[in-house]
Amino acid sequence: MAKDKRSKAAAPPPATTPTITATTPSWPPFKPSLPVVELTLDSLVKDKVVVFRSFFPRSLCKDYVSFLKELPLITTPGKPKRGDAVRVNDRYQIDDAKFAHRLWTETGLKEALAGKDVAQLWGGEVVGLNPNIRVYRYTAGQFFDAHYDDSNTVALKTETGSPLPARTTWTLLLYLTSSADGCIGGETVFYPHDRRSAKEEIAVSLETGMLLLHKHGHDCMLHEGREVTAGEKWVIRTDLCVKR
Ligand SMILES: O=C(O)CCC(=O)C(=O)O
Numbered sequence: 546m547a548k549d550k551r552s553k554a555a556a557p558p559p560a561t562t563p564t565i566t567a568t569t570p571s572w573p574p575f576k577p578s579l580p581v582v583e584l585t586l587d588s589l590v591k592d593k594v595v596v597f598r599s600f601f602p603r604s605l606c607k608d609y610v611s612f613l614k615e616l617p618l619i620t621t622p623g624k625p626k627r628g629d630a631v632r633v634n635d636r637y638q639i640d641d642a643k644f645a646h647r648l649w650t651e652t653g654l655k656e657a658l659a660g661k662d663v664a665q666l667w668g669g670e671v672v673g674l675n676p677n678i679r680v681y682r683y684t685a686g687q688f689f690d691a692h693y694d695d696s697n698t699v700a701l702k703t704e705t706g707s708p709l710p711a712r713t714t715w716t717l718l719l720y721l722t723s724s725a726d727g728c729i730g731g732e733t734v735f736y737p738h739d740r741r742s743a744k745e746e747i748a749v750s751l752e753t754g755m756l757l758l759h760k761h762g763h764d765c766m767l768h769e770g771r772e773v774t775a776g777e778k779w780v781i782r783t784d785l786c787v788k789r
């Protein structure tokens with residue numbers, strides 16, 4: 546049998562060796578308590594792209610950027626796997642069900658998405674956020690080339706301990722910086738007709754603390770993270786999950 550991580554972990558460590566466990570970040574508390582404004586959904590593209598402004602207040606975005614700077618971000622090599630979009634940024638990724646749960650239940654998001662005017666948008670019964678949390682930092686010259694986001698199947702942890710089968714239906718992007726913080730460029734740009742066209746593009750400018758949601762999976766719109774030309778763009782990404 547190949548010496549994989551599992552076979553290695555099977556042997557108990559000697560008493561003097563500290564046990565190595567995958568640690569999740571000590572994400573800063575949501576202070577002041579959220580939401581700071583009534584979360585009202587603004588539709589940018591009907592049934593496909595919506596935003597909540599001031600999802601995080603500016604002060605909290607600042608706290609988060611200071612915190613995220615200390616995480617071990619990894620710069621993406623320029624050469625993507627076949628079929629993957631070119632992404633040139635610094636990224637940190639962690640499976641953190643607790644943080645996903647906090648973002649879902651301690652921010653007003655869960656209630657905002659359950660509103661009867663919007664509940665039909667999400668492609669099923671919403672049950673939480675993808676524990677796969679990604680943090681992006683784009684500095685000058687970095688970008689995320691045009692691509693589509695896939696829907697994934699996930700198993701959400703529940704209080705009873707039995708995993709809840711779910712699938713992702715929308716991408717969530719929480720912008721922590723904007724031109725107000727010296728970040729120039731970095732718009733998330735959507736192309737409604739599956740081709741990059743300046744005439745057709747819908748460019749969403751960064752706003753500090755704004756949460757953007759866009760539909761993904763089979764009718765995901767082609768989109769990109771436009772090049773940042775100055776300052777730093779910071780984003781936290783997760784996905785909305787519905788019951789499967
Ligand atoms: O950074 C952005 O604006 C876009 C990110 C994105 O498209 C993704 O995470 O799939």
Ligand SMILES: [Fe+2]
Pocket residue numbers: 692693694716768
């Ligand atoms: Fe994307």
